Amino acid sequence: MARHLITSAIPYINGIKHLGNLVGSQLPADLYARYLRARGHEVMFICATDEHGTPAELAAAKAGKPVADYCAEMHEVQARIARGFRLSFDHFGRSSSAENRALTQHFAKRLAEEGLIREVTEKQMYSVADGRFLPDRYIEGTCPNCGYDSARGDQCDNCTKQLDPVDLIEPRSVISGSTDLEMRETKHLFLCQSAMKDKLAAWIDSKTDWPVLTTSIARKWLFDGDGLQDRGITRDLSWGVPAQFDGAPWAGMDGKVFYVWFDAPIEYIAATQEWAAATGGDWARWWRTDKGADDVTYTQFMGKDNVPFHTLSFPATILGSAEPWKLVDYIKSFNYLNYDGGQFSTSRGRGVFMDQALEILPADYWRWWLLSHAPENSDAEFTWENFQTSVNKDLADVLGNFVSRVTKFCRSKFGEALPAGGVTGPREAELMAELETRIRTYEGLMEAMEVRKAAAELRAIWVAGNEYLQAAAPWSTFKTDPETAAAQVRLALNLVRVYAVLSAPFIPDAAAAMLAAMGTEDRSWPEDIGAALAVLPEGHAFTTPDVLFRKIADEEREEWQRRFAGRRD
């Protein structure tokens, strides 16, 4: 048994997440956590909401609520939807927690003591009418590149060009609409990432088994242009972790907070402390290598846009602190899932969002499609046709059909208990040999986090059962040789249990329904297929389950296609 720490990129608080966010971080992390638990490992699976920063303030203002109230409400909404998708976090924390505030301030202090923080005076846009600086998205204006009239201070949503507030034509305050803006001097703390460049580069070089997507993004930031740059870690905002040193205001940093990208990854640790506070557990044995975390394997999951912060900025914080914190061992990153010919977008309300998805179909349908089409080696695209085909073929025609055929046949000829008598022959030996090989392949792919390939192998395992049933045809055998038919059915019913165990990381609800139907709570992993297919003995009672997966009809698919074509309000 090994110990595994798993974190998913923490979803931003300003709205309900879309299916792209889900498959790019939380869902594959959950798959991995569930698989490792099923194999008997000790797992700590952490996620949280990312609550600080400008977009949270803006969203709260739009909703007419104080930002702290808004975040508390949205956290509950996201937690509820996460439960709906069966995301099995050990703790779903909040980056605005007291734990994260203390830990973020602690890291800043340690970095300063190590000489890795410097003060920089820079010019920033100040709104006279609002009496405050306007960072990032608080400024809008016309894009100098494409002429779009609502480009934000950090980026143009229309042409995607990265911008500086000073680039905007006719800039205005998002808060008041005022154009009475001027450049004023302001001071900020910078993390000296450039001083750590060689150390970080050597560390990345040592990670030869990481996905190329992860290491290539890290190297781009390390070496492109002038190389890794120092980064501002404070902002002129009120909503965030106050820039304090040892509980007192940081000299010259009155009224400033740490930048959201500084405190967000620290929340992985803080959320584990939140878990410990709630459960009485020991967080340090997961995070402090001097307190037992040296045997922990730590894996992070995230979309590609989060990679620079996890390969460089956060490790700079950890390494720079010169304290024995656990560093990440493996970073699994994802490309983007697109929606029907364009991008998923929270700000533009484009695509299918997690709450809407659960309104129309159970979690397992989405989990299966998303994971079996995860954007691993390139971007992937969600289309309704593909979703319909995949659900109907894989889940209904293959897995659902297998379970339905064998249980219904047994009920009609032998009753709802595993029939006695008969022996299996070469056909069954062949099936077992194929399953043995495929299950070992499946394990290897799950351990390597090859999500799409693992899904394909699992499907092949289901197909093998179906093909066996088709060829053995116990319904025909029964007419001349009921004993042999009984042995075949016994094996197939045991295979339903094995399928439940193998499939649970992908489709936990269906797996639970299959185990319930088989009247067993035995979730033991099929280490040896012969033994696994004899777990349920002769005479063991089962129930014939309701339809495990229903098919999606063309009319439904068309209706959803229309319903989700526009913009979410």
Ligand SMILES: Nc1ncnc2c1ncn2[C@@H]1O[C@H](COP(=O)(O)OP(=O)(O)OP(=O)(O)O)[C@@H](O)[C@H]1O
């Ligand atoms: N289309 C996508 N496909 C896959 N992963 C994505 C996609 N968009 C965002 N992600 C990932 O989802 C996770 C959560 O993202 P976050 O809540 O910060 O939203 P975001 O990146 O601002 O996305 P958006 O701008 O669409 O709201 C991150 O790991 C991010 O990289």
Ligand SMILES: [Zn+2]
């Ligand atoms: Zn533009």
